[in-house]
Structure formats: structure tokens, C-alpha cells
Amino acid sequence: MNIKPDCITCIMNQTLKVCRLLEVDDPTAKKLLDSTAEILVQHDLTYTPPQIAKETYAKIAELTGVDDPVAKAKVHATQMALQVDTAFVQTLHDAVKFAVIGNVIDFGAQKQLDLNETIQTHFHRHFGIDDFEVFEKELKTAKTLVYIGDNTGEHIFDKLLIETITKQYDVEIFYFVRGMPIINDVTVKEAQILQPAATIVDTGVPTPGYDLRYANESSKALFEQADIVLAKGMGNFESLYDETDRAVYYLFIVKCNVVSEAIGQKEGELIFARH
Template sequence: MKSFIECSACMIRQSLEILNKHSTSNEQKSDILKLVLKALSETTITSINPPQLTNKVHSILKQELHIQDFYSEEKKESNKEALRLESFLNQLIASADNPLLTAAKLAIAGNVIDHGALASFDLNETISTVLEDHFAIDHFDRFEELVSKPNRILYLGDNAGEIVFDKTFISLLLKQHQTVIYAVKSAPVLNDVLLEDAKETGLAAMIPVIESGSTTAGTEPSEMNAEFRNYYTNSDLIIAKGLGNFETLYGLNDRKNKFFLFKVKCPHLGKYLNLSMKDIVFLEETF
């Protein structure tokens, strides 16, 4: 999916947030912002996808600030906050009329933990509302049918903190005789999940966790490493969490049984999909 012209405003907002946190002076902030604006002005924004645009901007910020992970503190705090909720999430799933549906909705609720798309978010409110919401795009029945028998599932993670919500969903899938491999990014970008987050939250002790090779806020096909590509091609089904994975993998028409789970956090993406902000989506790509 290609970027919208309006994505440039989000890039400027992200840049200012990072500069306000990490730059040492207004002069430095101004000089780096000029480089970002120059890069945006020289880019045909609608020719690349949003994660590629993010990488173009963040590479400038990383080079000029000499920092590779702008959100390391936020990721650790998000993991801690989500782990404090883990027992509560499992109780909600266990007491539900349809535990699989509830686990899926809670996994999507965790998608609100996003320091790239959102300046602020209310996790507890999101948990409360998402359980009452219906999927704006609803292919859950198809997924439920597929997991009624054993499958090899490749689960593409999105953000730190959110990974704990994924963990509760995966725990239920394991009980239903599914085999799950979890994929993380290979380098820091935004607050996307890394191998250290999988270890920190206990997911790596529960199932195999691999790096995708991707250094963008999604899963860029050209960056897939050999191990990940093998799982991507040969798994029975794929669960792809978050907007970044949707923006990089939707529309490729490269395989069947690929499901995208996310919460709409961008009004322009919402308009593109004819959805509203905060809608929750359980979408199977069909072709």
C-alpha cells in the first residue's frame, strides 16, 4: 500500500517528538528538522509505502542524533504495563462465551500501544471498548474454521507491550493444538517488537521466536531473511498484526490464509478502507 501525501505530516510530528526528547539544543533541532523537510520535499511520497517513508526519515534522525533506538524506554515501560495486565487478560478469555474471539479482540486491543501512529492512548479504555465492538471487517469465522484443525502458524508481531496481548492469544492457540512461530523485527524502528521484548515478556520461553530480517515498521518483502521467508511461504496460515504489516504485505497476492489484525489509528487509512477511526479489523486477504 502506498503512502498518502498526508503521511508527511505524521513524519514531521514524529521527528519533532524525537527531537524534543533527544536533541541537545534548539539549533541542533532546527538543523536536523531542515534535513528531514528536505528529504520529504525530494521524495515522491505516494510512490513508497508508509514504513519505507518512516525509514527514510528515521535514518536521518539516527545518523544525526547517533541513537539507534528512540523508544527503548517506552518499550520497556509498555512491556511492564502489559505484563501487569496479563493475568486479567487471561481471566477475560477463560470466562468468555467464545474464548478464541475474545483472545483475538484483546490481541487487537493491544495494537493501540503505538508510539508511531498515536501521540497518546488509553490502554484500559481500549480493552473495555474492544470487547463490545464488532469487527468492521470480519473474517473471523473463516479463521475459526481453519484453526479447528492443527496448523503451523506464522505470527508477525507489531509493537512492544502489544506482544503480551499476542501472548495471551497464542497461549489459547497452543491449547487448540496449533503450532506457532513468532516473528520480530531485526533492528529498532519506532516501538516495534524485537527479540529482547520476546525474552522480556516470556514469549520466547513459550514458543520459537525468529527475526524477520525487516528493519522497517512492517515486513518488507525485499528484506525477508531465508529463515523467515521459509516460514512465510510454508506455514499453513499467517497472522499479521498492526498497520505496518498491513501496509507492507497486503495486496501482494502471494499466498492464501493470510490474516491482518489491527485497529484503525490513521484517518487516511480509514478513508482508504472505508472505515472509521478506532474500528477493529480481522481481515483475510483474498485474491
Template sequence: MKVYYECAPCFLRQAKEAMDLACDDEDLKIKLMENVFEFLAKNYNENASSNKTGSQIHKMIKEETGCTDPYIKEKKIGNKIALKYLPMVEDLLNNNDSLENHVKIAILGNLLDFGAFELNTDIEKLIMPGLNKDLAINNTEQLEKDLKKHKNLLYLLDNTGEIVFDKLLLDKIKEYDINITLAVKEKPILNDACLEDAIEVGLDKYGKIVSIGTDTVGVVYSEISDEFREIFDNADFIISKGLGNYEGLTEVDLKGKDVYFLLCVKCSAIAKDLNLNMQDMVILKN
């Protein structure tokens, strides 16, 4: 996805929050913000990729502060929130075991995002209303047809916390006798899931876990490893979780692939791109 005008202040907001999480050195943070301004002045234009631009800013902050995982505390908070609501959503699924309900719960987990929201956002207050909302775009019927048609699925994971709810959808997907490959980030960025996060919540029982080979916000095709590029290129059935993966995959030729975007609309740029409202929940086939 190309940037919208409001992406610029969002980059600055995320940069400030990442710096505050990464270090207490005020002089370093001033220098870092100068570097961010300089980077945006050179690279922010109507053709810039939104998730690639954000990825480069976060990498810059990690390198200059020496903090490899600024959001480590927020990642634990996300898991704690997800585990708190897990019994409730499991009860909902016991009462309605449909694929659509599993999809909805997985999308609801996408609210656990400390990148799209400000750090002081009360994310828990967004979860309960979400349980009662219909999907704004609902391509679940097409998903079920593709689950019956394909033998292999590439599942692009997003955030910690969210991956707890992904387990419930993966349980349902397993009923379709399909081989699953789960993709995570090579190194921490924002609160995205890495290998150890996925293993910690037991995702390894659903299929092989692979790294995209880098630490980008979502998939940036030009930066993924050769090993993952081969996996991605050969995948004809993909479930993509979250905003970053949506932003990245809309920059990729997906011809010949059945790709489903599962996300909650958490910023005005995505809302414009999909012609939806904030907090709308979506399962959209490419």
C-alpha cells in the same frame, strides 16, 4: 499500502517526536528536519509505500543522533500498561474462552502504539471502551477453519506492551496443535518488539522466535533478510499484527497464503484504506 495525503504530516510529527526522544541538540534537530524535508521532497509521491517511507525516516534519525532506541522509555510504559490490564482481560477470558474473545483481546493490545498516536495520548482511556466494542470486521470463523487446516503458523509481532496480550491468543492457538514461528525486528524502531522484548514476556515458550533481519516499520519485503524471506515465502498461514505489517503486506503478492490482519484503526489513512472508522477493531482475511 501507498501513502495518503495525510501521511505526510504524520511523518513530520513522528520525526519531531523521535528527534525529541533521541537528543537535546537543537542545531542537530534543525539539520535533521532539513534532511527529512529533502527526503520527502524526493520520495513522497502517490506511489510511495507508507511503511517503507516511515522506516527510512526513523533510520535516518537514529543514525544521525546516534540513539539506537529513542522509544525505549515508551516501550517500558507500554509493557507497564499491558501488565496493569492483564488480570482484567484474563478474567474476561475465563468467563468467555472463545477464540473470538482471544482475538479481540489481542487486537485491543494494538492500541499500545506510540507511533500511530501522539506521545501525549492517554492510551489507557482507549482500552476500556475497546473492551465493550464489537469487531468491525470479524473473520474469526475463517481463522478457526485455517487453524484446523494448517500445521504451521507465522505470527508477525508488532509492539511491546501489545505482545503481552498476544500471549493470551497464542495460548489459545496452541490448543489447535499447530507449530508457531514468531517474527520480531532485528533492531529497535519505534516501540516495536525485538528478540529481547519477546523473550522478556515469555513468548519463546510458544515457538521459535526469528528476526525479520532489519529494523523497518512492519515488513518491507525488499529489506528483509534472505533467511526471513525464505521463511515468509514458504509460509502459507500468517497472522499479521498491527498497522505497519498491514501497510507492508498489502504491497506483497499474498496469493496462495491464508493471511489474517489483526489491528485497531489508529489513523485516518488506514481508516480510508479499509473504509472503517477510527478505533475500529479488525480481524480481516486477505
């Protein structure tokens, strides 16, 4: 999914949020914002938002000397997710919805949603798109499932879904993570908590979304050969939607008007779409 003009302000806002998180002084903040503006000028509308983010965060890391600029936010998000009561999650469909609701943990989102409030307001809502019945049918014969992770913190919600799946079905699950810190996306470091429920796979991808152009050969082979692929979050949707011929289940909350227009659903809707 290519970048739209609205994405430009979102990317600039992300840089500003990083400046505040790192507590940099005003001259440094100006330098970081200028660098982001230069990157945006250098890229036309044929790029995806995750591809632009890759360049932006690499420059932020270079200018600040901080390899993982959003590390503090990742620690906080994980602690917050671990405190959430999951007792009300009783079925596989509940676990899917719970995992999707976890997608509100997103440092890169234009609009920030409160986790506990979203759980209370969204758990009993219907999905805007719900392909659960097809998913459940495919699980009955599936032997391998690739689960493409998204944000740190929401990976705790992913863990519950993965454990729910493996309790009911004889399927091997591979959990894909980014190849390096990018925004607040989950990497090998944060994903250790998912073992042994899933095999952690470093995809080598430096973008906040599973971009096949950057993926290493081992993860691409798993991606193509898996019986089922689940892709969490808007970054994975932006990177894969209409970019692959294989079927993918997209799980996310619509958090911006650009994705809203692409998926044909209102902002705030829960999405579990097979495409």
C-alpha cells in the same frame, strides 16, 4: 499501500515526538526535523509509509548517536501492558479481540489512544471486519502459523493469544520480529518473553512493517509455506496489503484516515480481516 499526503505530517510529527523523548535541545530538534523533511522530498508517492520511516529513523539514529531512539517508550509500554488484568479473556475470540486492542500501543500513530480506556470501551464492541469463523476453521487443520509482531508492549497481548491458540490446537507458531530497532517495533530483545510459546524469528526487516523486499530468505520461506499468517498492526498492513498473493489475516485498530479509506472502515474500528 503507498504513502499519501496525510502521511507526511504524521512522519514529521513522529520525528518531533522522538525529539521530545530524547530531550534534545532546539538546534538538534531543528536538524532532525530538517533531515526528515529532506527524506520526504526525496521520496515520491510510490513508497510505503514503513519504507519512509526506515530512512527517517536511520537518519535520526545517525544524527543523535542513539541506535534505539524510542527505547524508553518501549520499556514503559511493556511495563504498562504487563499490569493489565486479563482475567476477563475467556475464549479464543476474546483473546483475538484483546490482541487487536493491544494495537493502541503505537508510538508511530498519529492519534494516541489510552490503553485502559480502549480496553473498557472496545472489548464488548463488534469488529468492523471479523473473519474469526474462517480463522477458527483453518486452525483445526493447520500445523504452522506465522504471527508477524508489531509494537513493543502489544507483544504482551500477542503472547496471550499465542498461548490460547496452542492450548487448543496442535500448531507450531513462529513469531516474526524486526531485524533492528525501528520506531517502537518489537525486536528479538523484547520478544524473549514469548518463549517457549512461540519460536522467535528475526526477519532482518529494517522497516516498521514486514516488507518482503527487505526480508531474509528464511523468514520469507516460513511466510510463504505457513498454513496461516497473522499480521498485527497498521505497519504490517501497509507493507503487505495487495503486495502478496498469499492469504493473510490482518489484525489492527484503524488509527488514521489513510488506512480507513484503504480498508473501508471508520477510524477506531477493530479489524480481523482475511485478505
